[in-house]
Amino acid sequence: MPASTTIEPTRDVGKQRSRSSAARKEARTAWLMASPALLLLLLFMGIPILLTFALSFTNARLISPNPPEFIGLNNFIRAFSADPTFIRSLTNTAFFALVVVPCQSGLALALAILVNQKVKGVTAFRTMIFMPVVTSMVVVSILWSFFYEKDGLFNSILNTLTGGGWTAVAWLNNPGTAMPAIILLSIWQAVGLHMIIWLSGLQGIDPALYEAAALDGVNGWQRFRYVTWPGLHSTMVFILVTITIAALGLFVQVDVMTSGGPQDATSTLVYHAVRKGYREQDMGYGSAISLIFFIAVLAISLIQRRLTREDD
Amino acid sequence: MTVASNTQSSTQGKAAARAGDAPSRASRRRGRAATKRRSKVLTYLGLTLAAVVAVFPLLFMIFSSLKTDSQIFADLGTPRAFLPVGDLSLDNYEGVFNRVPAGRFIANSVIVTVAIVGLGLIVNSMIGFAISRMRWKGKNLILSLVLATLMVPFETIAVPLVFWVAKLPSIQWAVDGFLFKQGMLNTYQVQILPYVANALAIFLFAQHFGDIPKEIDEAARVDGAGWWTIYRKIVVPLSGPTFATVAIITMLPAWNSYLWPLMVVQQESMRPVSVGMQYFFQLNPVWGQIMAYGTLITLPVLIIFVIFQRSFVQSLAGTAVKG
Numbered sequence: 001m002p003a004s005t006t007i008e009p010t011r012d013v014g015k016q017r018s019r020s021s022a023a024r025k026e027a028r029t030a031w032l033m034a035s036p037a038l039l040l041l042l043l044f045m046g047i048p049i050l051l052t053f054a055l056s057f058t059n060a061r062l063i064s065p066n067p068p069e070f071i072g073l074n075n076f077i078r079a080f081s082a083d084p085t086f087i088r089s090l091t092n093t094a095f096f097a098l099v100v101v102p103c104q105s106g107l108a109l110a111l112a113i114l115v116n117q118k119v120k121g122v123t124a125f126r127t128m129i130f131m132p133v134v135t136s137m138v139v140v141s142i143l144w145s146f147f148y149e150k151d152g153l154f155n156s157i158l159n160t161l162t163g164g165g166w167t168a169v170a171w172l173n174n175p176g177t178a179m180p181a182i183i184l185l186s187i188w189q190a191v192g193l194h195m196i197i198w199l200s201g202l203q204g205i206d207p208a209l210y211e212a213a214a215l216d217g218v219n220g221w222q223r224f225r226y227v228t229w230p231g232l233h234s235t236m237v238f239i240l241v242t243i244t245i246a247a248l249g250l251f252v253q254v255d256v257m258t259s260g261g262p263q264d265a266t267s268t269l270v271y272h273a274v275r276k277g278y279r280e281q282d283m284g285y286g287s288a289i290s291l292i293f294f295i296a297v298l299a300i301s302l303i304q305r306r307l308t309r310e311d312d
Numbered sequence: 313m314t315v316a317s318n319t320q321s322s323t324q325g326k327a328a329a330r331a332g333d334a335p336s337r338a339s340r341r342r343g344r345a346a347t348k349r350r351s352k353v354l355t356y357l358g359l360t361l362a363a364v365v366a367v368f369p370l371l372f373m374i375f376s377s378l379k380t381d382s383q384i385f386a387d388l389g390t391p392r393a394f395l396p397v398g399d400l401s402l403d404n405y406e407g408v409f410n411r412v413p414a415g416r417f418i419a420n421s422v423i424v425t426v427a428i429v430g431l432g433l434i435v436n437s438m439i440g441f442a443i444s445r446m447r448w449k450g451k452n453l454i455l456s457l458v459l460a461t462l463m464v465p466f467e468t469i470a471v472p473l474v475f476w477v478a479k480l481p482s483i484q485w486a487v488d489g490f491l492f493k494q495g496m497l498n499t500y501q502v503q504i505l506p507y508v509a510n511a512l513a514i515f516l517f518a519q520h521f522g523d524i525p526k527e528i529d530e531a532a533r534v535d536g537a538g539w540w541t542i543y544r545k546i547v548v549p550l551s552g553p554t555f556a557t558v559a560i561i562t563m564l565p566a567w568n569s570y571l572w573p574l575m576v577v578q579q580e581s582m583r584p585v586s587v588g589m590q591y592f593f594q595l596n597p598v599w600g601q602i603m604a605y606g607t608l609i610t611l612p613v614l615i616i617f618v619i620f621q622r623s624f625v626q627s628l629a630g631t632a633v634k635g
Binding site: 027037038040044051060063117139142143159200274278293 | 363469571
């Protein structure tokens with residue numbers, strides 16, 4: 001008996017030592033496996049985020065012999081008081097989001113209900129509706145530029161439909177129609193993606209709820225109002241937030257189709273940030289606009305948190 | 313019950329009226345079948361309309377790429393615009409390659425996309441493995457930091473990032489070995505590296521690797537396998553679908569990327585397809601050739617998409633919901 005009691009502790013200590021050295025080795029290997037990703041995230045995400053903050057309080061230029069100087073809040077004051085194009089970009093971006101978010105999400109939901117029907121060949125339809133999503137936005141923008149030309153597709157079709165009574169409009173050259181034209185193609189391109197997200201929400205609703213509703217003898221509208229819609233709450237929050245953030249980031253269509261014109265009618269926050277910060281090399285000011293864009297995105301993410309928490 | 317009889321009477325009002333207050337079972341069944349048939353017709357009508365609206369611009373692009381400009385404008389406003397009819401040839405494609413180094417642009421995009429997807433699968437799965445299956449201090453903090461970066465859209469950091477990569481060194485191959493050069497602009501590296509580590513991919517890998525039973529690791533360790541062996545020989549082979557999902561969600565943005573290469577690539581020979589297309593669009597007003605270029609960079613993606621339609625849609629939708 002005494003022998004065993006003396007042996008036990010030493011064995012334990014030995015085990016512990018080897019276990020702790022194994023644990024140390026495990027931690028070292030884990031850091032090693034994580035390090036390539038961590039290094040890349042630090043270099044191309046962490047430091048740029050800090051730079052966005054830091055540069056927005058300076059007058060840094062992309063290529064300049066002078067080091068950046070700290071200028072406090074001057075960039076932000078300039079944006080809101082001395083740069084009408086910035087104000088125009090801000091309101092354009094808000095307008096774009098306010099129109100695109102309800103139209104696109106509503107249309108996507110209607111399409112999702114449609115492609116959720118159990119009819120033959122529905123997968124083929126789903127595939128076709130999804131095709132614009134995989135098409136590059138640059139290609140889409142150039143293609144639609146042709147549709148919007150004065151002698152382009154849309155005017156020709158309208159001319160045919162009205163029997164020659166249509167007066168051709170150069171949609172993208174007109175301050176009143178340029179933004180609506182960009183809105184239309186943006187909805188067309190992304191509606192398929194949101195349809196698919198709604199669809200996975202629809203398919204996550206317990207079929208038993210529909211059976212119970214059928215027993216209660218509800219009609220189509222009541223079934224949607226009391227079973228489908230409540231079941232889609234978290235999907236709805238998610239879709240609204242992603243569409244809003246994507247809408248705030250509007251850039252490619254504007255850059256390809258209108259370059260912000262005519263008369264700043266289609267300039268947006270990101271477009272203005274790239275124009276100032278990159279093309280005019282005014283990095284400090286461009287960073288300040290990027291930061292304002294980021295604050296808008298952050299605010300929406302926080303609202304999303306709120307809305308989903310209420311759900312729990 | 314009242315609701316039910318309401319809908320019934322509205323769909324088969326005449327039959328119900330003829331049968332009096334209590335419609336017979338047979339007529340009710342007939343009514344229900346009629347409603348079903350009618351809603352099916354409506355469904356097909358809606359589906360067809362949506363599919364036509366979604367597909368007509370792409371069909372127009374593909375068929376117009378085979379037509380001369382005069383043919384394109386002659387067909388506008390008639391159904392012929394959406395059909396491959398008239399004077400068809402591949403001249404526009406030849407024209408694209410004569411005007412710009414389109415082959416080079418495509419090769420650049422292929423290189424960049426393959427590198428982003430390939431390196432991304434390795435790098436993101438390794439950190440995903442470390443987070444989901446190994447014990448180490450700091451992994452929870454790392455995971456929350458990684459997930460926090462999901463809230464930062466690339467557009468936010470794009471402008472300052474240009475400032476930053478212009479100062480980072482780039483590595484070049486020279487005859488006598490590696491060579492460091494100040495500034496990453498106009499390289500493949502600058503088009504690849506910022507997209508390799510991907511928070512969403514890390515999250516997906518960590519989540520799916522975590523679902524594989526941990527007992528496997530213990531058994532393998534008893535047999536003397538190290539963590540690298542467990543990663544390579546056990547976890548990776550068991551996670552094919554996750555790798556496919558991550559490949560799909562990283563491939564599309566890599567092939568279609570525009571804003572970033574627009575800012576960091578001025579040299580013509582380094583341009584990817586999207587920037588090359590915008591350049592071609594501004595350079596050349598020949599619409600048939602523009603349509604040919606668009607078709608050239610869209611058709612391969614569309615074909616891959618149609619072949620792998622199921623996993624494509626599932627991975628894009630699934631990750632969107634999880635992210």
